[in-house]
Amino acid sequence: MSDLKFEPWNDPKAVPLISFRNVTKRFGDFIAIDNQTFDIFEHEFFALLGPSGCGKTTMMRMLAGFETPTEGKISLAGQDIAPIPPNKRAVNMMFQSYALFPHLTVWNNIAFGLKREGMAPDAIDARVAEMLKLTRMEKFASRKPHQISGGQKQRVALARSLAKAPKLLLLDEPLGALDAKLRQETQFELVDIQEKTGTTFIIVTHDQEEAMTVATRVAVMDHGQIIQADTPDRIYEMPNSVYVADFIGDVTIIKGRVSPSDDGYEIHHAEGLPPLFAKSNLSLKNGTGAYLAIRPEKISIAAEQPSSARNAIKGAIQDIAYLGNLSTYHVELPNGTIVKAQATNNRRLANRPFTWEDEVWLSWTDTAAVLLDH
Amino acid sequence: MKHLTWFSATSLALGFAFLYLPMIILVIYSFNASKLVTVWAGFSTRWYGELIQNEAFLDAAWVTIRVAVASSTLATILGTMAAYTLVRAGRFTGRTLFSGMIYAPLVMPEVITGLSLLLLFIGIGLDRGIFTIILAHTTFSMCFVSVVVSARLVAFDRSLEEAAMDLGCAPMEAFRFVTLPIIAPAVISGWLLAFTLSLDDLVIASFTAGPSATTLPIKIWSSIRLGVSPEINALSTILIGIVTVGVISASLISKRGAIRRQNEEQAALRA
Ligand SMILES: Nc1ncnc2c1ncn2[C@@H]1O[C@H](COP(=O)(O)OP(=O)(O)O)[C@@H](O)[C@H]1O
Ligand SMILES: [Mg+2]
Numbered sequence: 239m240s241d242l243k244f245e246p247w248n249d250p251k252a253v254p255l256i257s258f259r260n261v262t263k264r265f266g267d268f269i270a271i272d273n274q275t276f277d278i279f280e281h282e283f284f285a286l287l288g289p290s291g292c293g294k295t296t297m298m299r300m301l302a303g304f305e306t307p308t309e310g311k312i313s314l315a316g317q318d319i320a321p322i323p324p325n326k327r328a329v330n331m332m333f334q335s336y337a338l339f340p341h342l343t344v345w346n347n348i349a350f351g352l353k354r355e356g357m358a359p360d361a362i363d364a365r366v367a368e369m370l371k372l373t374r375m376e377k378f379a380s381r382k383p384h385q386i387s388g389g390q391k392q393r394v395a396l397a398r399s400l401a402k403a404p405k406l407l408l409l410d411e412p413l414g415a416l417d418a419k420l421r422q423e424t425q426f427e428l429v430d431i432q433e434k435t436g437t438t439f440i441i442v443t444h445d446q447e448e449a450m451t452v453a454t455r456v457a458v459m460d461h462g463q464i465i466q467a468d469t470p471d472r473i474y475e476m477p478n479s480v481y482v483a484d485f486i487g488d489v490t491i492i493k494g495r496v497s498p499s500d501d502g503y504e505i506h507h508a509e510g511l512p513p514l515f516a517k518s519n520l521s522l523k524n525g526t527g528a529y530l531a532i533r534p535e536k537i538s539i540a541a542e543q544p545s546s547a548r549n550a551i552k553g554a555i556q557d558i559a560y561l562g563n564l565s566t567y568h569v570e571l572p573n574g575t576i577v578k579a580q581a582t583n584n585r586r587l588a589n590r591p592f593t594w595e596d597e598v599w600l601s602w603t604d605t606a607a608v609l610l611d612h
Numbered sequence: 613m614k615h616l617t618w619f620s621a622t623s624l625a626l627g628f629a630f631l632y633l634p635m636i637i638l639v640i641y642s643f644n645a646s647k648l649v650t651v652w653a654g655f656s657t658r659w660y661g662e663l664i665q666n667e668a669f670l671d672a673a674w675v676t677i678r679v680a681v682a683s684s685t686l687a688t689i690l691g692t693m694a695a696y697t698l699v700r701a702g703r704f705t706g707r708t709l710f711s712g713m714i715y716a717p718l719v720m721p722e723v724i725t726g727l728s729l730l731l732l733f734i735g736i737g738l739d740r741g742i743f744t745i746i747l748a749h750t751t752f753s754m755c756f757v758s759v760v761v762s763a764r765l766v767a768f769d770r771s772l773e774e775a776a777m778d779l780g781c782a783p784m785e786a787f788r789f790v791t792l793p794i795i796a797p798a799v800i801s802g803w804l805l806a807f808t809l810s811l812d813d814l815v816i817a818s819f820t821a822g823p824s825a826t827t828l829p830i831k832i833w834s835s836i837r838l839g840v841s842p843e844i845n846a847l848s849t850i851l852i853g854i855v856t857v858g859v860i861s862a863s864l865i866s867k868r869g870a871i872r873r874q875n876e877e878q879a880a881l882r883a
Contacts (some may be wrong), residue, residue, distance in 0.1 A: 302778055303777075304774055325781055331774075333774070334771075335769065335771050337769065337774070338775075339790055354785065
């Protein structure tokens, strides 16, 4: 079954397209990239996600050739890229600012790289036409960049970077300037283009939803380090740290001391409240501190105490955030901890079963919460 | 419209009178029919006619134009290169010194520039003539070009050059295909400025000109010592015309560039 899935990162025999080996980048004393070792594989759509200033752009600029690593080695298709100047790399970058040439038409912007390559005029015509079609910009070929909208500029920038059919395409916050709807459309378009062309994409974003939508793997970064690189569902369901759990999606973190029990741990989080239980592969000593991360949608809310659940606690509804299809309930436990629980609004607002100050029971399964040691 | 107070109106009038009254008088007298410069005897274009017949003036004019074209072109190339290095190369060792030195001729008394160039040409045994005037004019006008061009380069988005390199341009090609076309208006207005400066320079040309080549300002200056002839008024009027056209087009070109840039930026923001 796993043969059908695209997950070369789990295949020890797979040869990576890009490999970082102990790469460090310093600007003066400041460490922008901190001793990173990881691989990216052909046909991947690899998303770099992290707060502003964590080193995402620096990572891309090293791949494109505008920065050189202070230490360590980056290889592309097995070849060390340090001595190769940007204009000789089989890598194209779509800039955060689009960087369209203001003095050239859309057509000439897209043809720019092909002309420099010395491609025959006929072939250039055909290739540019193909790119215009792909990005649905045929009608705007003779416009200058200042005569088209932000979304169209973004398409031109994309077409221009795709035109040379690079082995690797770097997208630095490509959709940052777009409104929500156009953004979503373009995300699907990107995935579509990636499937059609087979190019390997690395996309920088600080929008987690975007990363989850388009990526084969998401790398969550902080302070120049990749904290976790994994498939979107694993990043969400199995974060390796409180930082990742908290960065992606909504979560409640409960701190406590563990005691081993069955195939997991009991978490003692508050005096006078029963311990919580979570299955876990971690090996923790009795009494060490740990964190329990629970997603709001994995918690059920009920008026009565559920009979079977091992994790059940009572609390009072302190706040309700109505999101249309969903509502998030902020439930306060007797010790003051706030737990977020989500429920689908399958009834009209007036018939909503719970309201402010109501006492409710929260419960979740043994595998719903993730135990984290840092 | 705001009305000017009597004070600012007077200041403005005085200022403009000081600036332009002498020139206006000169222009008026160039159309004087009388041979006596100070006596008005009716309108005539006679002196313009005589000017065209004057071999010595025409030769000088031809030298002046050749010098102006050659030196402003050289100054534009060198000044643009210097500006590019100063703005782009980051903080290399000696950058501050270099940028200070490139602007020094802006404030250096012309007499000193002229004298030092003269000493240099004598020192290296270069015969004075049209070639030395060209060199001298290039020297003092390239810093003006450099100022104009670097003002444009500072506002230039660096990522455009990176994008060009990313798409396969070597650094020189990125300059040729992306940077240069975009900064062209500034380069052209730099050229026009250098051209005008060269056209009306007297001091530096006097130091560096030889018997074989005389520029128009030198010619005018020396003939004035024999008395002001209305022919010179006519010639000066033509020069004023050329310089005015040069300065106005230089400022129009850079202003139009600025307006277009602004429009493009606003369009980009709206989008
Ligand atoms: N050329 C540079 N000189 C000095 N510091 C830099 C330079 N480029 C980036 N940095 C610093 O490196 C850090 C990472 O920057 P960047 O990679 O742009 O972050 P982001 O994840 O927001 O894209 C930031 O703190 C930034 O200030
Ligand atoms: Mg960035």
